Amino acid sequence: MIALALCAWGQACAQPAAPEDTLPLRSSRVLGPTAKSNAKPALVISGAKVTVQADQQAEATDGVELRYGEVLLNADKLNYRIAEDFARAEGQVRINHNGNVFTGPLLQLYVSRFEGEFLTPSFFLAATGGAGKAQVIKFQDSEHLSATDGSYSSCPVVDNREPAWQITARELRLDLAANEGEAEGAVLRFLGVPILAAPSLSFPLSSARKSGWLPPNISLDNRSGFEFGVPYYWNIAPQRDATLTPFVMTKRGVGVDGEFRYLEPGHAGRINVDLLPSDRVFGQSRWALKLNNDGHLGDWRYRLKSERVSDDDYWKDLSRRVESQTPRLLASDFTLNRQRELSWGVIDTYARLQHWQTLQGTDPLAQFDSPYQRSPQIGIRVTTAADEAVLDSFRPWGRKARLEGGLELEYNRFDLPGSARPGQPLGGQRVHALGHVSAPVGGEAWWLIPRLSVNAAAYDLERPQDDGRRRMSRVIPTFSIDHGWVFERDTKLFGRAMRQSLEPRVLYVNTPFRDQTNLPNFDAAGKDFNFDSIYTDNPFSGVDRVSDLHAVSAGATSRWVSAANGEEMLRVGAVQRFLFRDQRITPDGQPVTQRFSDLLLAAAAHLDERWWADSTLEFNPETGRSVRSVVRARYSPGPYRTVSVAYRLARAQSEQVELAWQWPIYGQPVTSRGADSRATCSGAWYSAGRVQYSLRDKRLTDSVAGFEYDAGCWVLRFGLERLSTGRAETNTRFMLQLELVGLSQLGSNALKVLKDNVPGYRRLSSDRSPSSDFLP
Structure with a gap:
């Protein structure tokens, strides 16, 4: 049974006086849950005047309020028939249900099952934040409603003026439980002009997924002309979906883009297929295929990432459909690995296939050497458990130094893709072993890591080298010592309390010279010379080249960190390398004879919440000129206001300036x-x-x-x-x-x-x- 509680403000029907210890009902705009999940909520009616006929009906006028569970109804006049659970509200009627608000002159409603009809109401939908109006709204239950001759917009209501944009529909049906809306005879108008019409369409009521047509894609460029596409989204299952986008290009013709996504237990992925069956400009069919998948097969984890296109000019003509950060070099990469964690360390077993598609084009001056493919790469890596506390420059009391190490054994077969330039050296096979052993020690503010490493490799080439050999090998040891300190003190900067640190660091490296002139180079390349690479024992990445480096790198960084919030306000640093002997094996092939390397300087500042600045400089002490430099600054005084400038110099290679911004230029910014x-x-x-x-x-x-x-x-x-x-x-x-x-x-x-x-x-x-x- 539904309990009926009646109270009146001002005049009321005669009722027994409440005992003094009875708690009075208190008006609240917050609707709370019922005391018991299986119990029906009480129905409460209040107003300036309330008249009740026992077990028959109740009438209320002037400031009427009806509460029932999550329903809050306000009106000028209310008639409630108790036996039928039927309410008729007139005047300025307003009903709030689950955050959705409806207002109008007349409402008829079966309260407990929320079934009824509202004449000429205006409404607000909490799920979308939009509002509208209709001739009639019918409530089937608390989760389903329909509107006849309705309109919807997120623009505010202004008297005697249509909103800037709105959707009108002959009939609109909303399923709140399924998060689904359906509209018949729908028209989207913008500034009074119809821009989209559909006999029938469906849409989600929130950001949740829903099958149906999506807004059209429109683009215009000088190579393909005007492009128009309309995506269709298919919510196949909670863990699968697909999008199909037919499109037309005025210069090239008709095509379709497709995407399929899945998220299964242990597997996830995405497949994209873009097809242009007959390109009128290019003269043949064009396509692109992208695969992104990863998951688990028992103890093994796999990952596949591949991108392929139909022709060498695809990246120019259809650049929006190329995802690679290097649009002329597309990778197909499949990896498989298993990692086992033991009490003493980690064993990682892996296999890999890596192939390339190089988009060379017909201009010989624009062609480039292709990287080698791995067909396949198979290896095992064993690493002892690292003493992370020591490596992070902190050692708890009582921790003793110990030996740590690692060993990598790997086989590779290198070959070239069919799109490689003629004349590139052919591939071959390589077996290599990379090993190291170290004994890190440290304290609360210092560390010392002596390390001995070995790089060994053996080759079997497809074509003999200039000296006639096809098989060759070499072993190169390296000894290094990494030592650093962290000093801190409390200080002030521009009147603000700061914690300043001074972090000196020294790295000593000694690698003997081994002639590598006639050895192949499949995967080695010079590292960028910066604050990170100067503290490594080899200027090369990869395996095939090891520099004969006998040097010490010394530098220091100082930071000012706010004592109030821990934010870094200022940072400056400098580092330089000193050679004890000439360096003969270098990334550019030219021996280095100067004893002092270029000086690296860096600084960053955020002294004011509106300003950010940072810069790096590589300075040659012999020529007295900068070799490379980057200077950046950004000014952001508030929302939607930001200006940034940058200057980049690589002497004899490039010099570039950049300006980026977002800034109001006219009118009053919208804030609500x-x-x-x-x-x-x-x-x-x-x-x-x-x-x-x-x-x-x-x-x-x-x-x-x-x-x-x-x-x-x-x-x-x-x-x-x-x-x-x-x-x-x-x-x-x-x-x-x-x-x-x-x-x-x-x-x-x-x-x-x-x-x-x-x-x-x-x-x-x-x-x-x-x-x-x-x-x-």
Whole structure:
């Protein structure tokens, strides 16, 4: 049975006075849960005047409020028939149910089962943050409702004016339990102009997944023309989905993009297929295939990542469909490994296949050497348990020094892809062993790590070297000592309490010379000369080259850390290497005879919450000139206001300046959901972009620049993106995106382009919409 409690404010029907110790009902706008999950909640009616006929009906007027569980109803007049559990509310009716709010002149409702009808109501949906109105809303139950001749928008309601954008539908059905909405005769209008119509469409009521058509993708560039695609999303199962996007390009023709994703127990992956059956410009079919999968097979973990395209010019013509960070070098990589953790260390067993597709093109000056493929790579790596506390410059009391070490045994077969340039040295086989043993010791503020390592390799080549040998081997030992300290003190910087550290570090390395002139080089390359590589024992990555380095690297770093919040406010550092003998094996092939290396300097500052700056400098003491330098600074005084500049120099190679920004340029910025505009003069205009200019070539390189208009419930973005595809070739793309706040984003994905290119960029609608920054 439903308990009926009646109370009145002002005049009321005659009732026995409540005992003094009875707690009175207290008005609250917060609806709490019932005391028992299987018990029906009490129904409470209050008003200025309440009249009750026992077991028949109750009538209330003036400031009426009805509460039942999660239902809160307010009205000017209420008639409630007790036996039928039927309420009729008139006047200024407002009902709040699970955060959804409906207001209108007349409501008829069976309260306990939430079934009824609301005439000409306005509504607010908590799941989407949008509002609308309808001729009639029918409640089937607490989870299902339908609206006739309804409209919906996230724009605020303004008297005698249509919202900037809205969806109208002949009939709208909402299934709150299934998070699903269906609309018949739907039309999307923007500034009064219909821009999208559909006889029937379905959509999710929140960010959860739902099958159906997604907003169209629109792009325009100088190589493919105007492109229009409409994605269809298929929510196959909770752990699987697919997206199919038919598209048309005005210059090239019709095609389709497809994506399939899965997330199974122990396995996850993504498959992308892009197909352009007949490219009118290129003259043949074009395609791209991308595989990204990983998972477990018993104790073994596998990972497959592969990208392949149909032709060498694909990265120029269809660059948006290439994911690789090196668009002319596409990898197919399959790895399989098993790791076993024992009490004394870790055993890692692994196998790998790594192949390449090189997009060479027809210009011989633009072609490049292909890296070698591994067909296959098989190895085992054994490592003792590291004393991490010592390596992190802290040793608990009582910890004793001990020997630590590791051993790697590996077999590789190297070959070249079919797309490699003619004339590259052929491959071969290699077996190598990398081993080391060390005895780290340390205290609370220091460490000392002596280390002895060995790099041994044996080769069997497909073609003899210049000296006629096909088989060869070598063994190269290295001895090093890494020693460092961490000193700290309390101090002040610009009047603020700081903890300053001084961190000197010294690395001694001695590797004897071994002639490697006639040995193959399958995977070794010079490391970038920086603060990290100067503290390593070999200037090469990979296995095939080991430098004859006899040197000591010495440097120090000092940091000022805020005592209040632990944030690093200032950092400066310097390091330099001293050679005890000439270095004959170097990354560029030229012997190094100067005793002192280039001096590396670095600094970073964040002394004010609005300013960030950092720089690095490589200085040659013999010439008195900088070899490389990078200087960056960023100013961010508030939301949606950021400017950054950068200067990069690599002497005799490149010199570049960069400017990036996001900044309001006109109008009053929107600060809340309630802002709305139909006229461009009352919103806010922003500019955002990144421009790179090569001082050496005297031309713009990869750049993007655009404008954004924020009207509160919608945001318009447009701009240009310029990508270099050759010495005298560029791909210029026009971006246009309309974001309907709380609904979707239409057009090209200008938002993602700006976020990827502008340091500190922030989405204008981030405080008004839960939608993803990366939706199309």
